[in-house]
Amino acid sequence: xxxxxxxxxxxxxxxxxxxxxxxxxxxxxxxxxxxxxxxxxxxxxxxxxxxxxxxxxxxxxxxxxxxxxxxxxxxxxxxxxxxxxxxxxxxxxxxxxxxxxxxxxxxxxxxxxxxxxxxxxxxxxxxxxxxxxxxxxxxxxxxxxxxxxxxxxxxxxxxxxxxxxxxxxxxxxxxxxxxxxxxxxxxxxxxxxxxxxxxxxxxxxxxxxxxxxxxxxxxxxxxxxxxxxxxxxxxxxxxxxxxxxxxxxxxxxxxxxxxxxxxxxxxxxxxxxxxxxxxxxxxxxxxxxxxxxxxxxxxxxxxxxxxxxxxxxxxxxxxxxxxxxxxxxxxxxxxxxxxxxxxxxxxxxxxxxxxxxxxxxxxxxxxxxxxxxxxxxxxxxxxxxxxxxxxxxxxxxxxxxxxxxxxxxxxxxxxxxxxxxxxxxxxxxxx
Ligand code: SF4
Numbered sequence: 386x387x388x389x390x391x392x393x394x395x396x397x398x399x400x401x402x403x404x405x406x407x408x409x410x411x412x413x414x415x416x417x418x419x420x421x422x423x424x425x426x427x428x429x430x431x432x433x434x435x436x437x438x439x440x441x442x443x444x445x446x447x448x449x450x451x452x453x454x455x456x457x458x459x460x461x462x463x464x465x466x467x468x469x470x471x472x473x474x475x476x477x478x479x480x481x482x483x484x485x486x487x488x489x490x491x492x493x494x495x496x497x498x499x500x501x502x503x504x505x506x507x508x509x510x511x512x513x514x515x516x517x518x519x520x521x522x523x524x525x526x527x528x529x530x531x532x533x534x535x536x537x538x539x540x541x542x543x544x545x546x547x548x549x550x551x552x553x554x555x556x557x558x559x560x561x562x563x564x565x566x567x568x569x570x571x572x573x574x575x576x577x578x579x580x581x582x583x584x585x586x587x588x589x590x591x592x593x594x595x596x597x598x599x600x601x602x603x604x605x606x607x608x609x610x611x612x613x614x615x616x617x618x619x620x621x622x623x624x625x626x627x628x629x630x631x632x633x634x635x636x637x638x639x640x641x642x643x644x645x646x647x648x649x650x651x652x653x654x655x656x657x658x659x660x661x662x663x664x665x666x667x668x669x670x671x672x673x674x675x676x677x678x679x680x681x682x683x684x685x686x687x688x689x690x691x692x693x694x695x696x697x698x699x700x701x702x703x704x705x706x707x708x709x710x711x712x713x714x715x716x717x718x719x720x721x722x723x724x725x726x727x728x729x730x731x732x733x734x735x736x737x738x739x740x741x742x743x744x745x746x747x748x749x750x751x752x753x754x755x756x757x758x759x760x761x762x763x764x765x766x767x768x769x770x771x772x773x774x775x776x777x778x779x780x781x782x783x784x785x786x787x788x789x790x791x792x793x794x795x796x797x798x799x800x801x802x803x804x805x806x807x808x809x810x811x812x813x814x815x816x
Contacts, residue, residue, distance in 0.1 A: 405733065405736065405738075405739065405740055405742055406742070407724060407742045407743065407744050408741065408742065408743040408744070409743075409744050409745055410743055410744070410745045410746055410747040410750065410751070411745050411746075411747065412745075412746060412747030412748065412749070412750070413746070413747065413748050413749070414541075414696075414722070414745075414746040414748060416537075416541045416542060416696070416697055416722060416746075416766055417446075417450070417537070417541070417542035417697075417766065417767075417784070418446070418503075418504070418535060418536060418537025418540060418541075418542060418545070419534065419535035419536065419537065419540045419541070419542060419543075419544045419545030419548060420437060420439070420443055420446060420447060420501065420503065420535035420537070420542075420545060421446075421450060421535075421542035421543075421545055421784070422535065422542065422543065422544075422545025422546040422548075422549060423435045423437070423447065423461050423501065423535070423545065424447075424450060424788070425546075425573055425787065425788065426545075426546060426549055426573060426598070427459075427460040427461045428460075429573045429576075429598055429600065430497065430598050430599070430600065430601070430602055431460075431600055431601060432494060432495065432496040432497060432601050432602050432603070433460065433495070433496070433497040433498070433499060433602055434460050434461065434462075434488070434492065434495040434497070434498050434499070435460065435461040435462075435499045435501050436461070436462055436463070436464055436484070436485065436488065436498060436499065436500055436501065437461065437462070437463040437464070437501045437503055437535065438463075438464050438466065438481060438500055438501065438502060438503060438505075438506040438511060438513060439463055439464075439465070439466060439501075439502075439503030439504070439505050439506060440465065440466055440503065440504075440505040441463075441465055443463055443503045443504075443505070444463035444465060447461065447463065462488070464480070464481060464484045464485075466505045466506060466509065466511075477509065477511050478511070478516060478519075481500075481511075481516055482516075482519075482520065485498065485500075485520055485524075485530070489524060489527075489528055493527075495528055496527070496528060496529065496601075496602050496603060497528070497529050497531070497602035498520070498524075498528055498529070498530045498531070499530075499531055499532065499533060499549065499552070500513045500516055500517050500520075500530065500531070500532040501532070501533060501534070501535045501545075502532065502533065502534035502535060502536055503534075503535060503536050503537075504536045504537055504538050506536075507534065507536050507538060513532040513534075514532050516532065517530045517531055517532040518530075529556065529602065531552045531553070531556070532552065533545075533548035533549050533551065533552040534548055535548065541696075541697065541698075541699065541722040541723070542697070542698070542784070542787075543618070543620040543698050543699050543700075543787060544620060544699075546572070546573060546618070546620065546621070547620055547621050547622060547623050547624050548623065549598075550571070550572075550573075550597060550598060550621060550624040551623040551624045551627050553597065553598060553605065554597075554608070554624060554627040554628055554631065555627070556605055557597075557605050557606060557607060557608045557631070558605060558606075558607040558608075559607065559608065559609055559631070560607040560608060560609030560610075560611065560612060561609060562609060562610050562611070564607070564609055564611050565593055565611065566593065566611045566612075566613065566658070567593035567594065567595060567606075567607075567611060567612050567613070568586065568591055568593065568594045568595075568612075568613050568614070568615065568654055568657075568658075569594075569595045569596070569597055569606055569608065569612055569613070569614040569615075569628075569633065570582060570583075570594065570595070570596045570597070570614070570615055570617055571596075571597045571614050571615065571616050571617060571618075571621060571624060571625070571628065572597075572616055572617030572618035572621055573598055573617075573618070574596075574617050574790070574792055575790035576600070577790060578790045578792050578793050578795075578796060579596060581793050581794075581795055582617075582641070582651075582792075582793060583596075585651060585668060585669070585672075586651075586654065588668045589651070589654070589655050589658070589660050589664065589665065589668050590658065590660060590664070591654065591658055591660075595607070597614075597624075608628060608631045608632070608633050609631070609632050609633070610632035610633075612628070612632070612633035612634070613633065613634050613635075613636050613654070613657055614628055614633050614634070614635055614636065615635075615636050615638060615650060615653060615654055616635065616638075616640070616728060617640070617641065617792060618640070618699075618700075619640050619699050619700060619702065619703055619725070619728060619729065619732075620698070620699035620700075621728075622723075622725045622728060625728065635728075636653040636654055636657055637653065637730065637731055638650045638652075638653035638731055639703065639706070639731045639732050639735060640700075640703040640732065640792075641792045641793055642700075642703045642704060642706075642707050642791060642792060642797075642800060643676075643680070643706075643707035643710075643711045643797050643800065644673055644676045644677055644680065644711060644794065644797055645706075645707070645710060645711060645735070646703060646706070646707060647676070647792070647793050647794050647797070648669060648673060649731070651665075651669060652665065669794075672794035672795065673794060675794065675795070676794040676795070676797040676798065678798075679797055679798025679799075679801070680711055680712065680797050680798050680800075680801045682798065682801075683712060683798070683801040683802055683804070683805040684712050684713065684801075686805045686808055686809065687708065687712040687713070687714050687801065687804060687805055687808070688712060688713035688714070689713065689714070689715060690714050690715065690761040690762060690808060691714070691715045691717050691758070691760045691761045691762070692705070692708060692714050692715065692716060692717065692760055692761065692762045692763070692764065692804070693717045693718050693754075693755050693758060693760035693762070693763045693764070694716075694718065694719045694720050694721075694763075694764045694765075694783075695720050695746070695751060695755070695763070695764065695765035695766065695769060695783070696720035696721050696722040696743065696744070696745065696746050697720075697722065697764075697765065697766045697783040697784070698783045698784065698786055698787055699721055699722055699723065700783070700786050700787070701719050701720060701721045701764070701783070702719060702721055702724075702729055702732050702733070702736070702742075703732050704764075704786065704800075705719040705736065705740070706732055706735045706736055707797075707800065708801075708804060709736065709737050709740075710735060710737075711797075711801075712801055712804075714804075716736070716737065716740045716741075717741065717758045717760050718741045718742075718743060718751075718754060718755075718758070719736075719740060719741070719742050719743070720742075720743040720744075720746065720751065721742070721743070721744055722744075722745065722746065723744065723745070724742070724744045748769075752769075752773075755773070755778070756776070759778070760778065761779065761808065762779050762780070762781060762804060762807060762808060763778050763779065763780045763781070764780070764781045764783050765780055765781075765782070765783060766782070766783055766784065767782055767784060770782055779807050779808060779810075779811045780807065781803065781804060781807050785803060786803070789803060791803070
């Protein structure tokens with residue numbers, strides 16, 4: 386059944402970058418901070434708890450953004466840094482140890498505790514990595530304590546996931562150099578999407594597959610020189626770097642969005658495992674066909690519509706590629722908070738000639754460009770959406786792209802519908 390090669394061919398490195406000209410901007414930015422990632426990560430790793438070490442502002446952000454505090458036993462919370470901590474009148478480490486001890490005594494279901502840094506914890510230079518080591522010593526083997534930063538000082542909201550997964554990489558067990566080749570899917574996906582991908586890879590004959598993050602922290606996947614990994618999300622630069630340091634090799638591919646992206650992403654692994662063309666076609670063709678039909682339903686509404694992306698989620702480039710190539714939308718500007726040229730190389734090669742890319746943000750200048758262009762649809766963060774709507778522009782919240790299952794063949798129609806919906810709403814309002 387299995388067509389897995391015992392030794393894998395070395396994956397091809399991304400070729401010379403054929404990236405279009407990129408407008409680099411530095412200035413005021415309008416983005417959420419990395420704490421936001423907790424909203425989807427706490428659902429994914431089901432025995433983990435995310436303890437934000439932050440201020441009341443951080444707690445409010447999480448409660449209003451997540452809106453899930455109605456759970457009797459939430460899997461995240463905030464250890465509030467009070468004014469006396471900020472003034473150095475109390476030992477913040479002692480306070481933190483007390484909060485953690487109380488939490489873990491009350492919640493024996495927690496097996497992995499993340500101490501999540503914030504702007505306030507960074508400002509008072511609270512060393513959370515030392516705190517995590519100290520607490521890990523105290524609570525291992527029952528609870529592993531790790532730390533990462535979700536601070537908004539220099540990051541954008543999806544980087545919270547990158548920081549979280551990067552904190553997990555040193556904890557992964559080592560796989561020996563003579564281990565059978567294995568594939569790791571890297572990046573949090575909705576469970577339903579993850580299950581679809583696992584089924585597809587199994588059908589292709591790959592049977593050693595793992596996921597990072599796992600659903601339970603006790604199932605951390607092993608990593609070693611025979612690990613190949615596919616990034617499921619485009620914002621995992623640091624996680625990928627650390628996996629490579631541990632010997633794993635990234636399979637270069639576009640991201641699994643839309644029919645084309647999903648096909649190429651699956652194919653990257655199929656080629657590494659030397660799966661025959663015929664088998665690949667047999668496994669993927671029915672789902673490809675369903676996805677084509679599902680997306681075609683929205684082509685009439687979206688074709689020719691002009692779209693402008695403000696930088697926010699780092700999903701902008703793969704989604705722009707999908708909208709341009711599979712739905713014939715016109716890209717006016719595609720902004721991204723950060724452009725990882727190597728990870729994005731396959732995506733950039735698929736973008737239409739001459740598309741305007743921008744990296745970073747100078748929000749006032751970008752708003753001016755958006756106003757001048759008067760796009761049919763503007764993809765932006767929540768903070769910009771209302772003012773732009775008031776000016777008569779139709780907007781789409783980019784954060785929805787992270788909360789909605791959009792990867793894979795079965796979700797391609799839903800992804801198209803996310804962009805058609807605001808246009809339909811506008812038409813109804815105009816009638
Ligand atoms: S981490 Fe910083 S940006 Fe995020 S909510 Fe807290 S104070 Fe605000």
